[in-house]
Amino acid sequence: TIPTGGRAKAEKAARQKLEAIAVQRLDDIHPQLLVTTGDAAERVISIQSGLGCDLIVMGTHGRRGVAHLLLGSVASQVVRGAACPVLTVR
Incomplete structure (x- = not known):
């Protein structure tokens, strides 16, 4: 089990990676990114x-x-x- 503070950090890191991929590969599409555990x-x-x-x-x-x-x-x-x-x- 991930501690609450660790979960928030993991979600933030995942969101940043998804945003970087979206900007790089989906320039004509505006996705709604959702990160959850x-x-x-x-x-x-x-x-x-x-x-x-x-x-x-x-x-x-x-x-x-x-x-x-x-x-x-x-x-x-x-x-x-x-x-x-x-x-x-x-």
């Missing part, structure tokens, strides 16, 4: 509901077999739980 699938589904998103696009590692069974898949959980379509990109 917690269970990834639960947070994505919760935020999707709150924002009323029409589509979720997310990357996946493409694990199969035993690795998928043991590690699970955030993308799989989001696909099953989201109220909108989910596009997964390997």
Whole structure:
């Protein structure tokens, strides 16, 4: 578990990295960046509901077999739980 002060630092660092990537690669698009902590699938589904998103696009590692069974898949959980379509990109 990350202490509260550590969590805030981690979120700030993540936001700065995302902003740098967005400026560098998405110059014609103005994304809304959101950084949060917690269970990834639960947070994505919760935020999707709150924002009323029409589509979720997310990357996946493409694990199969035993690795998928043991590690699970955030993308799989989001696909099953989201109220909108989910596009997964390997």
